[in-house]
Amino acid sequence: QKEVEQNSGPLSVPEGAIASLNCTYSDRGSQSFFWYRQYSGKSPELIMFIYSNGDKEDGRFTAQLNKASQYVSLLIRDSQPSDSATYLCAVTAGKLIFGQGTELSVKP
Amino acid sequence: SAVISQKPSRDICQRGTSLTIQCQVDSQVTMMFWYRQQPGQSLTLIATANQGSEATYESGFVIDKFPISRPNLTFSTLTVSNMSPEDSSIYLCSVGHGYGYTFGSGTRLTVV
Numbered sequence: 001q002k003e004v005e006q007n008s009g010p011l012s013v014p015e016g017a018i019a020s021l022n023c024t025y026s027d028r029g030s031q032s033f034f035w036y037r038q039y040s041g042k043s044p045e046l047i048m049f050i051y052s053n054g055d056k057e058d059g060r061f062t063a064q065l066n067k068a069s070q071y072v073s074l075l076i077r078d079s080q081p082s083d084s085a086t087y088l089c090a091v092t093a094g095k096l097i098f099g100q101g102t103e104l105s106v107k108p
Numbered sequence: 109s110a111v112i113s114q115k116p117s118r119d120i121c122q123r124g125t126s127l128t129i130q131c132q133v134d135s136q137v138t139m140m141f142w143y144r145q146q147p148g149q150s151l152t153l154i155a156t157a158n159q160g161s162e163a164t165y166e167s168g169f170v171i172d173k174f175p176i177s178r179p180n181l182t183f184s185t186l187t188v189s190n191m192s193p194e195d196s197s198i199y200l201c202s203v204g205h206g207y208g209y210t211f212g213s214g215t216r217l218t219v220v
Contacts, residue, residue: 034208043200043211044151046109088150096141096202096209098151 003027004091006099015108019076023089023099026070033065035074036088038101044088048074079106109205110135114212121191121219128187129215131201136181141202141209142174151200157184191219 007022021035032051036044050056050063050072062075072091076083084106089099111134121127131140139158143151154174155165163176177185188195196219201212 032208043214046208046210049208090209092204092209095153095156096204097153100150 002099003097004089004099006087006089006102008102009086010103010105012105012107013079015079015081015106017079017106019079019083019104019106021074021076021087021089021102021104023072023074023091024070025072025089025091027091027093028067028070029093030070030091032092033063033072034090034092034096035061035063035072036090036098037083038086038088040085076104079104081106081108109207109210110137110203112201112203112210112212114201114215116215117213118216119218121217123192123219125191126187126189127191127215127217128185129199129201130185131183131212133182133203137203137205138181139204140178140184141204142176142184142186143200143202143211145198145200145214147197154186154199188217191217193219195219 004025013019035048037047038044048063050065056063060077064073086101086103088101090096113132142154145151153166154169155163157163157176157178159178175187199215202209
C-alpha cells in the first residue's frame with residue numbers, strides 16, 4: 001500500500017464548477033497535510049495546509065481533514081481554466097511524502 | 109517562507125559523468141530535503157540533509173550514487189554520480205517552515 005494515495009485522473013470539470021480532489025494516507029502518526037499545485041515544468045506551489053480535523057477555507061479553496069478515516073480532500077469552487085494543473089497531496093510525520101498527483105483540467 | 113535559489117536550472121550530461129546541484133536558502137534552516145521527479149511522476153524523497161551529520165537516505169537511494177553535502181544552515185548540494193539515462197529527472201530541494209514546505213525551482217537533468 002502506498003503511503004499517500006490520490007484518486008486517479010485526469011479530472012475534467014467545466015468552468016465555474018466545483019472540483020473535488022481526494023487523498024488517503026496510511027500513517028496514523030501523520031501530523032500535517034498539504035495540497036500543492038504544480039503547473040507543467042514548474043516546481044510545486046503550496047496552496048493549502050491543514051493540521052486539525054474539519055474544514056479550512058481560503059478563498060475558493062477548502063481543505064477537509066478526517067484523521068479517523070485518514071482522508072484529506074481539496075475542493076475548488078468556481079473552477080477557472082487557470083486552475084488546470086496537477087494537484088499533489090502531501091503528508092508529513094517528520095518528512096514530506098507526496099501522493100502521485102491528480103491532473104485537473106478546467107474546460108472553458 | 110524561505111526563498112531557495114537552485115542551480116543549475118537544467119543540464120544535459122554524458123552518461124558516466126557526475127553533476128552537482130546546489131541550493132542556497134535565504135535563511136537558516138535545520139533540515140533540507142532533496143526530491144526527484146521522474147517524467148510524468150510525482151515527487152520522491154531522496155534524502156534529508158541535516159547540518160553537521162550524515163544525510164538520511166530513503167529506501168532505494170544510496171550515498172554512493174547521491175552524495176549530499178550540508179556545510180552550513182543555508183546551503184546544500186546533491187551530486188548525481190555515474191549517471192545513466194535512467195537518472196534523467198527533475199531534482200528539487202526543499203525546506204520546511206511553519207506553514208509548509210518551499211521548493212527550489214528545480215534542476216532538469218537529461219542524461220545522454
